[in-house]
Amino acid sequence: MTSPAAPEPNAAFLDAIRFDGRGLVAAVAQQHDSGEVLMLAWMNREAAAETLRTGRVCYWSRSRGALWRKGETSGQEQRLVEMRLDCDGDALLLLVEQTGVACHTGRRTCFYRAARDGAAVEIAAPEADPAALYGQR
């Protein structure tokens, strides 16, 4: 005997997320052990569901209007250690194991500019060559 319709995995968690008018929620990725904040991106319900199901982080690309499996092109993927939700349900914190670098510039984190003397000053250098990560584009 099979059940008529399998319940959606993680439905209770996904139902607790308050997606915005675009169907999106902000997601902050943090390296689980060092605590380094790597990036902020967006998820729709499908991306969050896939991430929980597969354990590999999948965002929603607002520029491409498509699912964005982090690292699919560059190899710099994120393995999900834990997904957390904030008090009002409109932000996610992803504890991840980051392979290589998170930023498309080849830096470990996207937050590599700091306010210093009124200007945005680069405080981290690339660790990888974007051309090598993404091919000569």
Place this chain on the structure above:
Amino acid sequence: MTSPAAPEPNAAFLDAIRFDGRGLVAAVAQQHDSGEVLMLAWMNREAAAETLRTGRVCYWSRSRGALWRKGETSGQEQRLVEMRLDCDGDALLLLVEQTGVACHTGRRTCFYRAARDGAAVEIAAPEADPAALYGQR
């Protein structure tokens, strides 16, 4: 001799922020020494400018449509240690010294629910009584 118009402090940094159609940018607050991610909120240019100028974190409250000087009511303020900007300029990382608790529920962090067995499970208890922080409302 006085200069005709004083330049806006931090103008170069503020100009590097790409505010969205609502004039807002997402801001992630992280305890500077422990690395704990405390909350995600929003800033407009005025809030970011005030935060840089005063060293006390000021957000923009989307629900109240007003500047939100964190801790003004509760006393649980955030002192800015450093403000960072991401690669595409549409997210801020605030390294802060958090007084007491960041969350209005009395918890240290707003991200106190984790995806466990498909549901959102509370993984942190309140450290402060919200009624004491905000008065009996």
